[in-house]
Amino acid sequence: MKKITYFTTPEGAPEPLETSVFRTVRFNEVDPMGIMWHGHYASFIEDARVALGDKLGIGYQDFYNHGVVIPVRQFHVDYLASLTYGKRYEIKARLFYTDSARLNYDFTFLDETGRVMARGYSVQLMVNEQDKNLLFEWPEFTRPFLQNWKEGKINLK
Numbered sequence: 001m002k003k004i005t006y007f008t009t010p011e012g013a014p015e016p017l018e019t020s021v022f023r024t025v026r027f028n029e030v031d032p033m034g035i036m037w038h039g040h041y042a043s044f045i046e047d048a049r050v051a052l053g054d055k056l057g058i059g060y061q062d063f064y065n066h067g068v069v070i071p072v073r074q075f076h077v078d079y080l081a082s083l084t085y086g087k088r089y090e091i092k093a094r095l096f097y098t099d100s101a102r103l104n105y106d107f108t109f110l111d112e113t114g115r116v117m118a119r120g121y122s123v124q125l126m127v128n129e130q131d132k133n134l135l136f137e138w139p140e141f142t143r144p145f146l147q148n149w150k151e152g153k154i155n156l157k
Contacts, residue, residue: 006076006121007096007104014149016094016106019052019156024088036083041118042075045107048093049122052105055156056095058145063126066141070103070124077120081111088112097149101126101135 009016021044029040053059063070083089089109096104102125109118126135138146148154 004078004119006106007098009096010098013097014152016096017052017056017149017154017156018092018094019048019055020090020092021048021051022088022090023047025083025085027085030085034085036085038077038079041077041079041083041109041120044089044091044109045075045077045093045120045122048091048107049105052093052095053103056145056154058103058142062141063139064129066139067129068135068139069127069129071127072122073102073125074121074123076122077107077118079118081115081117083109083117089117101138 023044025036029036029043031037050059053062060070089111092108092110094106096106098104102123104121104123106121107119108116111117126139127133128135145154
């Protein structure tokens with residue numbers, strides 16, 4: 001199966017940063033047929049996005065502590081196969097580099113055999129919490145992170 005990417009990596013930009021989380025579909029997340037309701041994918045994606053942001057030191061709380069909120073601007077999921085009750089799935093999150101003040105994440109849902117069950121993306125913007133103005137540059141506190149990313153100094157292992 002062809003690998004799908006929702007974002008492009010600009011020439012000279014570092015490779016995306018990636019992590020995985022594992023979730024088991026719970027009873028309250030399924031319909032009478034045992035299939036996970038489409039709206040619950042957002043919760044699985046959020047777990048992966050939070051895990052990656054926290055590992056990198058640019059999670060929700062890090063932004064908030066610096067007076068920046070990061071609302072979701074875009075959210076998209078392509079449903080390829082059903083997630084079912086009691087099954088465990090891997091959700092891979094990748095953050096793509098951009099000079100713009102935004103977080104471009106893509107996600108892949110995999111079953112225990114590695115089969116792609118769903119994929120999607122989200123885009124978050126950066127907003128000054130006090131005056132609600134959109135930021136066009138990354139906040140100052142993120143600059144060391146961005147420099148380390150560009151220099152290949154981030155190891156998520």
